[in-house]
Amino acid sequence: MSRLVIDPVTRIEGHLRVEAEVRDGVVREAWASGTMFRGIEQILQGRDPRDAWVITQRICSVCTMVHALASVRAVEDALGITPPPLAVIVRNLIAAFQYLHDHVVTFFHLRAIADWMDVTRIAEADPDEAVEIAQAISDWPGNSPGRFRTVQEKMGALVASGLLGPLANGYWGHPGYTLSPEVNLMLAAHYLEALDWQREVVKAHAILGGKNPALQSFLVGGMALPVDLDSSAALNADRLAHLRELAERAKLFVDHVYLADHFAVSAEYGEWSSAGERTGNFMAYGDFPLDPSGDPASFAFPGGIILDRDLTAIQPVEHELITEEVTRSWYATQAGAVHPWDGETDPSYTGATPPYRYLDTDAAYSWVKAPRYEGRPMEVGPLARVLVAYASGVPRVRELTDGVLERTGLRLPEMFSTLGRRIARWVETAYLAELIFTWLDQLTEAMGEGDGRIHAGPWDPADWPPTARGVGFHEAPRGALGHWVQIRDGRIERYQCVVPTTWNVSPRDASGTPGPLEAALVGIPVVDPARPLEVMRVIHTFDPCMACAVHVLDARGRPIGTIVEPG
Amino acid sequence: MTGRTPSPTPTELLTSLSRREFLRLCSFMTAVLALPARYGTRVAAALGEAATSGRPTVIWLEFQDCAGDTESFLRSSHPTAAEFLFDLLSLDYHEVLMAPAGEAAARSLAEAMERTPYLVVVEGSIPTADGGVYCTVGGRTAVDTLTQVAEGAAAILAVGTCAAFGGLPAAAPDPTGAVGVRDIVDGRPLVNLPGCPVNAVNLAATLVHHLTFGELPALDELGRPLFAYGSLVHDHCPRRGHFDAGRFVREWGDEGHRQGWCLYRMGCKGPAAHSNCPLVGWNDNTSWPIGAGHPCLACTEPRFWDTSAPFYRWMGEEHLPMRRAREREGEGVGVALGVGGAAVAAGVGAAALVHQRRRARRGADTPAPQGGAT
Numbered sequence: 001m002s003r004l005v006i007d008p009v010t011r012i013e014g015h016l017r018v019e020a021e022v023r024d025g026v027v028r029e030a031w032a033s034g035t036m037f038r039g040i041e042q043i044l045q046g047r048d049p050r051d052a053w054v055i056t057q058r059i060c061s062v063c064t065m066v067h068a069l070a071s072v073r074a075v076e077d078a079l080g081i082t083p084p085p086l087a088v089i090v091r092n093l094i095a096a097f098q099y100l101h102d103h104v105v106t107f108f109h110l111r112a113i114a115d116w117m118d119v120t121r122i123a124e125a126d127p128d129e130a131v132e133i134a135q136a137i138s139d140w141p142g143n144s145p146g147r148f149r150t151v152q153e154k155m156g157a158l159v160a161s162g163l164l165g166p167l168a169n170g171y172w173g174h175p176g177y178t179l180s181p182e183v184n185l186m187l188a189a190h191y192l193e194a195l196d197w198q199r200e201v202v203k204a205h206a207i208l209g210g211k212n213p214a215l216q217s218f219l220v221g222g223m224a225l226p227v228d229l230d231s232s233a234a235l236n237a238d239r240l241a242h243l244r245e246l247a248e249r250a251k252l253f254v255d256h257v258y259l260a261d262h263f264a265v266s267a268e269y270g271e272w273s274s275a276g277e278r279t280g281n282f283m284a285y286g287d288f289p290l291d292p293s294g295d296p297a298s299f300a301f302p303g304g305i306i307l308d309r310d311l312t313a314i315q316p317v318e319h320e321l322i323t324e325e326v327t328r329s330w331y332a333t334q335a336g337a338v339h340p341w342d343g344e345t346d347p348s349y350t351g352a353t354p355p356y357r358y359l360d361t362d363a364a365y366s367w368v369k370a371p372r373y374e375g376r377p378m379e380v381g382p383l384a385r386v387l388v389a390y391a392s393g394v395p396r397v398r399e400l401t402d403g404v405l406e407r408t409g410l411r412l413p414e415m416f417s418t419l420g421r422r423i424a425r426w427v428e429t430a431y432l433a434e435l436i437f438t439w440l441d442q443l444t445e446a447m448g449e450g451d452g453r454i455h456a457g458p459w460d461p462a463d464w465p466p467t468a469r470g471v472g473f474h475e476a477p478r479g480a481l482g483h484w485v486q487i488r489d490g491r492i493e494r495y496q497c498v499v500p501t502t503w504n505v506s507p508r509d510a511s512g513t514p515g516p517l518e519a520a521l522v523g524i525p526v527v528d529p530a531r532p533l534e535v536m537r538v539i540h541t542f543d544p545c546m547a548c549a550v551h552v553l554d555a556r557g558r559p560i561g562t563i564v565e566p567g
Numbered sequence: 568m569t570g571r572t573p574s575p576t577p578t579e580l581l582t583s584l585s586r587r588e589f590l591r592l593c594s595f596m597t598a599v600l601a602l603p604a605r606y607g608t609r610v611a612a613a614l615g616e617a618a619t620s621g622r623p624t625v626i627w628l629e630f631q632d633c634a635g636d637t638e639s640f641l642r643s644s645h646p647t648a649a650e651f652l653f654d655l656l657s658l659d660y661h662e663v664l665m666a667p668a669g670e671a672a673a674r675s676l677a678e679a680m681e682r683t684p685y686l687v688v689v690e691g692s693i694p695t696a697d698g699g700v701y702c703t704v705g706g707r708t709a710v711d712t713l714t715q716v717a718e719g720a721a722a723i724l725a726v727g728t729c730a731a732f733g734g735l736p737a738a739a740p741d742p743t744g745a746v747g748v749r750d751i752v753d754g755r756p757l758v759n760l761p762g763c764p765v766n767a768v769n770l771a772a773t774l775v776h777h778l779t780f781g782e783l784p785a786l787d788e789l790g791r792p793l794f795a796y797g798s799l800v801h802d803h804c805p806r807r808g809h810f811d812a813g814r815f816v817r818e819w820g821d822e823g824h825r826q827g828w829c830l831y832r833m834g835c836k837g838p839a840a841h842s843n844c845p846l847v848g849w850n851d852n853t854s855w856p857i858g859a860g861h862p863c864l865a866c867t868e869p870r871f872w873d874t875s876a877p878f879y880r881w882m883g884e885e886h887l888p889m890r891r892a893r894e895r896e897g898e899g900v901g902v903a904l905g906v907g908g909a910a911v912a913a914g915v916g917a918a919a920l921v922h923q924r925r926r927a928r929r930g931a932d933t934p935a936p937q938g939g940a941t
Contacts, residue, residue: 005669005670006668006669007669007704007705007706008662008668008669008672008704008705009668009669010662010663010665010666010667010668010672011662011663011664011665011666011668012663013633013634013663014632014634015629015702015703015704035702035703035704036630036631036701036702036703037694037701037702037743038631038694038701038735038736038742038743038745039701039736039742039743040735040736042740042742043735043736043738043739043740043742043872047876047877048876048877048878048879048880050877050878050879051876051877051878051879054864054878055735055872058633058635058735058763059633060633060634061633061634061635061638061764062633062634062638064635064638105641109641109664110663110664113666114666114667119666154653158653163622163657163659165622165652165653165656165657165658165659166652166658166659166661166664166665166666167665167666168659168665168666168667168675168678169666169667169671169672169674169675169678170666170667170671171666171667171671192649192653195641195647195648195649195652196647196649198641198642199641199642199643199644199647199648199850199851202642202850203850203851203853205850206849206850206853206854206855206859207853207854207859208859209859210849210854210855210856210857210858210859210860210861211849211850211854211855211856211859212638212642212849212850213635213638213639213642213764214635214763214764216856216859216861216864217856217859217860217861219819219861221819222819222820224819224859224860224861225859225860225861226820226824226825226827226860227820227825228825231825231826231827232827233825233826233827233858233860234825234827234860349697349700349701351700352706353698354698354699354700354703354706354707354708354711355706355707355708355711356703356706357706452820452825453820454819454820455818455819455820459818459819530670530671531671532668532669536668547632547633547634
C-alpha cells in the first residue's frame with residue numbers, strides 16, 4: 001500500500017488536494033480535500049441583500065455569473081418579486097453563453113491538452129494525414145494543410161526550445177496516451193483556435209453584462225441593462241444583431257470543432273465508459289425556462305432525482321431533504337446533518353500544521369462540507385442534468401444523447417462513467433447552442449413589441465417585510481447550485497450556498513460514506529504512481545471548482561442569530 | 568523538427584498576425600501606456616526580441632482567489648492570450664493552465680525559480696490568521712510560498728484587488744486575516760493592478776511595458792500604474808455631460824436609464840474610482856459596466872467592498888457640481904418625464920430619506936459593513 005498525493009490538482013479552479021491509497025497498481029481508497037477558505041458568508045452578514053449577488057459572484061469567476069443569478073433569485077424569492085420577461089430572457093442568454101464558453105474552454109484548455117493529448121508527439125504527425133482525419137469528421141475550414149503545418153512548426157519549436165512553459169513536466173510519454181500524432185496535431189490546432197474563439201464569443205457577456213469576467217448588470221428584481229430598440233445607450237437593434245452574430249459564431253465552432261473533437265477523443269478512449277462512477281445517485285434542480293414568465297414547468301432542463309441509477313423512476317427534488325454535515329470537515333461539530341437554513345458553522349482547523357506531508361484522513365480533512373440528500377451523496381452536473389432530462393423524456397435531449405451513443409457505439413448504461421460525463425457535456429452544449437436562438441427570437445419579439453420593462457420592485461428596503469427568507473436555484477455548468485438567504489430589517493441575517501462541487505467533492509459523512517469523486521476514484525488503475533494520469537482524468541470529469549466548493553461560512557463562529565420565519 | 572530553423576520574424580511567430588496587425592498591436596499598447604507614438608517601434612522591437620530569443624519566465628501564483636484575473640488574462644486581445652502563452656512569455660507555473668499536477672507541478676515551480684530573475688504574478692489575497700491554514704498548496708501556506716518565490720523576482724504584479732489590497736476576503740469582518748502582496752513582500756519591485764477582476768488591457772500593457780523597458784511603469788501612491796489608474800472614471804465618463812446637466816436615472820428602466828443618463832443617484836461610485844475603464848472598456852472595448860446600465864463599484868480601490876457598500880446608496884450631495892446645477896436638475900427631470908415622472912421622483916426621494924433615517928437609527932447597534940459612503 002502506498003499513499004499517492006496530488007496537490008495541487010491543476011487545470012481546475014481553486015485549491016484541491018487528493019490523497020489515495022494505491023495497492024497493486026489500483027486505487028483502493030481516496031480522499032478529496034479543499035485547502036482554501038475565505039469566509040464569504042460571514043462577510044455577507046449585515047449587508048444589503050441587493051449587494052449579495054455582487055459578492056457571491058466572486059465566489060468563482062470561471063463560470064462567472066452563476067452565483068449572481070442564484071443570488072438574485074434567492075432574494076427575489078424572499079421578497080416575492082417576479083422579474084419581468086425581458087430579464088428572464090436576458091438571464092437565460094447570459095447563462096447559455098456561459099455554458100458554451102465554459103464547456104469549450106474546459107475541454108480544450110483544461111482537459112484535452114494534457115488528459116488525452118501528448119503534445120510531444122505532434123512533431124511526428126503527417127499534417128496532410130491530420131487534415132484528412134479532421135476533414136472526415138468535420139468540414140471546419142480551419143482544418144487546412146497550411147494551418148496544421150504552422151501549428152506543427154510552432155508546437156515543435158516550443159518543445160525543441162526546452163521552454164515548454166505551462167506544458168513543462170506534463171506526463172508526456174505516458175502509455176495511457178494513445179491518440180495518433182495526427183489527432184494530437186488536430187487537437188493542438190483547435191486548442192489555439194479555441195483560445196481566440198472564447199475571447200470573441202464572450203463579448204456576448206459584455207453586451208449583456210458590461211464585462212466578462214464578473215458581469216455587472218444583474219439586479220434584484222431584474223436586470224440593469226436598459227432595452228430600447230432606438231437608443232444608443234440601451235440593448236438596441238445594433239447590439240441585438242451583434243449578439244446574433246456571436247451566437248452563430250459560437251454554434252459554428254461548437255458544431256464543427258468542439259463536438260467533432262469530443263467525438264474523436266471519446267472514440268479513442270472508449271475504455272473509460274466502464275469506470276469512474278460509483279455513487280449512482282444524481283440530482284438536478286432544473287433551469288432555463290422556455291417560457292419568459294420563468295415558469296419551472298417550462299424548464300429546458302427539468303429537475304429531478306435519480307437513485308441507484310434507476311432511470312425509470314425520476315423523483316421530484318424535495319428541498320427540505322437537503323442536509324449538510326461537518327463530521328470530516330474543519331469545523332466544530334454541529335448536531336448531525338442539518339438543513340441549509342439551520343447550519344451552524346464554526347471553523348476549527350484540526351489538520352496538521354503546515355508544511356505537512358499527509359493529511360490525517362482518519363479525522364477531519366477538508367474545508368468542504370458534506371451535503372447529502374436524504375442522507376445520500378449525490379452527483380450533480382452535466383451527467384445528472386442530461387440523465388434527468390433524458391429519463392423525463394425531453395425530446396431533443398433524447399435525440400442528441402441517442403445520436404452520440406450510436407456514433408460511439410455505447411449503450412445508455414455506459415453513461416454512468418467518466419466517458420458518460422464527457423458525453424453529457426457534449427449533449428448539453430449542443431442543446432444550448434440551439435436554444436440560444438429561441439431566446440434571441442423571444443428577445444427580438446419582446447423588443448419589437450416595445451416591451452422595455454427590465455425591473456420589478458419593491459426596490460426600496462423600506463417597502464420590504466421586516467423578515468423574509470428565500471431560496472434561489474440555478475443549474476450552473478458544474479451542476480445544481482442553491483443559495484439560501486434570510487433577511488431582517490433590510491439586511492442579510494444569514495446566507496448559505498450549497499454549490500455543485502460541494503456535492504461532487506464532498507468528504508466522507510458521519511457514516512463514512514465517501515463523496516462522489518472519492519467513490520469514483522476507487523478501482524482506478526495507476527500504471528505509474530509518479531505520473532497519475534488516470535486519477536487526473538477521473539477528477540477532471542467532475543470539473544471541480546474549489547473556490548465554489550469550500551463552504552462560504554462564518555469563520556470565527558460568531559453568533560449568526562436566530563431563524564427567521566417567512567415574513 | 569531537426570536542427571535550428573532560421574530565425575523567424577516576430578510577425579511569423581506571433582500567431583497568424585500580419586505585419587499590419589502586429590504594428591497595430593504595438594501602437595495600441597503604446598497608446599494604452601500613454602507613451603509618445605514614436606515608442607511604437609521600440610515596443611515592436613521588444614516583442615520581437617521576446618518572441619525570438621528570451622521569453623521571460625513567469626510564475627503565476629493563486630491564493631484566496633476566484634480565478635477571475637486568470638480568466639481576464641485569457642480575454643486579452645492585444646496581444647492575445649495565445650501570444651502571451653506561446654510567443655512572448657514562458658508561463659512556467661500557473662495552476663489553472665499547466666499540464667503537470669502534484670509533484671510534477673512542484674518540479675515546474677522549482678525549475679522556474681532557478682531561472683532568476685523571473686516575473687511573478689499573484690492572484691488572490693494571502694490569509695495570515697491562525698498560522699495561514701486558510702490557504703495551503705502542496706501542504707505549504709500561501710505566506711510561505713509567496714515569501715520564497717518573491718526572493719528571485721525581477722518584479723511582482725499583484726493582479727486584481729485581492730492580491731493588491733486584500734479584496735473581498737479582507738472585507739469586514741475579514742474572517743481569515745487576508746492581506747495583499749504589499750503586506751507580505753518587502754524589497755521587490757511591486758505593481759498593483761487592482762480591479763475585480765483586473766482589466767486584461769492593463770495587465771497586457773504592464774507586461775508589455777516590462778518587456779520593452781525592463782522595468783515597471785510609473786506608479787501612484789498605491790502602487791498602481793498611472794497610465795491605467797491615474798484618472799477617475801467620473802472624469803472620462805461618457806455620461807459626464809448628463810451629470811453636469813443634472814440628468815439622472817431615477818428608476819431602473821426609466822426614460823433616463825434608456826437614454827443613458829447619469830447613474831450617480833443609483834449608487835454609481837465613478838467619482839471615487841481610479842480607472843481607465845471609460846477609455847479602454849472591456850472585452851475589446853465591447854462595453855463596460857456603466858455602458859450596460861449599472862453603476863460603477865469603484866472596484867479598483869482598496870477596501871471598496873466596504874467603502875462602496877451598500878452599492879446602490881448614492882455618494883451624497885457633496886459630489887454634485889454646484890448649487891445651480893442642482894436647481895437645473897429638477898427642471899431637467901420635470902421636462903423629460905412630465906408631471907407624473909416628477910411626482911415619482913419625489914416619492915422615491917421621500918422613501919429614501921425615511922430609509923436613511925431608519926438606517927441611521929439602526930447604525931448604532933447593528934454590526935454593519937465598515938465605512939459606508941454617505
